[in-house]
Amino acid sequence: MTEEGKQYKIFGRRKGKSLSNLQKEYFKNYINDFSIFKTNDDGALNLRKINPKDLFDCIEDIRLEIGFGMGDFLFEKALAHPNVGFVGCEVFENGVASLLAKIIKFRINNIRIHFGNCLDLIHNFNCLTLNKIYILFPDPWPKTKHKKRRFFNENNSMYLCSLLKKNGTISIATDIEDYANQILGIMQSKDNFNYIDSNFFQTEKKIKKNLDTKYQQKALKFGRKINYLNFKKND
Numbered sequence: 001m002t003e004e005g006k007q008y009k010i011f012g013r014r015k016g017k018s019l020s021n022l023q024k025e026y027f028k029n030y031i032n033d034f035s036i037f038k039t040n041d042d043g044a045l046n047l048r049k050i051n052p053k054d055l056f057d058c059i060e061d062i063r064l065e066i067g068f069g070m071g072d073f074l075f076e077k078a079l080a081h082p083n084v085g086f087v088g089c090e091v092f093e094n095g096v097a098s099l100l101a102k103i104i105k106f107r108i109n110n111i112r113i114h115f116g117n118c119l120d121l122i123h124n125f126n127c128l129t130l131n132k133i134y135i136l137f138p139d140p141w142p143k144t145k146h147k148k149r150r151f152f153n154e155n156n157s158m159y160l161c162s163l164l165k166k167n168g169t170i171s172i173a174t175d176i177e178d179y180a181n182q183i184l185g186i187m188q189s190k191d192n193f194n195y196i197d198s199n200f201f202q203t204e205k206k207i208k209k210n211l212d213t214k215y216q217q218k219a220l221k222f223g224r225k226i227n228y229l230n231f232k233k234n235d
Ligand SMILES: C[S@@+](CC[C@H](N)C(=O)[O-])C[C@H]1O[C@@H](n2cnc3c(N)ncnc32)[C@H](O)[C@@H]1O
Pocket: 010, 011, 012, 013, 066, 067, 068, 069, 070, 089, 090, 091, 092, 095, 116, 117, 118, 119, 135, 136, 137, 138, 139, 140, 151, 213, 214, 215, 216
């Protein structure tokens, strides 16, 4: 496999326990309504260039979460900010099913989902279109031989950063010190980004108490220090 092919590969779990009958029904009936790319008859995604603004009606502020897990953060944000458009991507079927169920139950209309590899999304979004990007507890791949699998690398960060508008922010949380340093190194080498020393989770928590994600809860339970890294684009 080429180096580029390896970087495109998804290494984590795509399925967990079987979906409930209700979740299966939601998937069958609604996933296309909230999906960014429609599925062709052969099951392949119909990838195309997109301006994320076109996914919503008259919304200017568009934010992206990569690897939303069970979707708790995205859901709470969408509920709290009905005039903001939220785009989430996730490869884990159970996570997508969980978010979809909440979207339907609470009649949320400001979330769009990409169920698949986030690279398909970030390679197809127009540049300078996003206000914020969140990456909360990306898969850590702590073993030396697996570090190449980490999502936040030079190449992916270049695409991500190009999507942000001026003054846009990228917020990343990780409980892996070594990954935090890697992220800091990559971001500090970019001339047009400044590190902002703010715990974006804490600020949000003042507004809504249980904004934690599953992996934030895990980190806190095991007493691990969480690094909140926040960067702002200055041109
Ligand atoms: C450690 S989990 C964190 C989940 C959630 N953000 C949280 O804090 O609970 C990382 C998530 O990223 C997702 N993920 C990993 N690689 C991905 C990719 N290439 N595209 C989309 N999602 C991805 C995984 O499926 C997993 O749910």
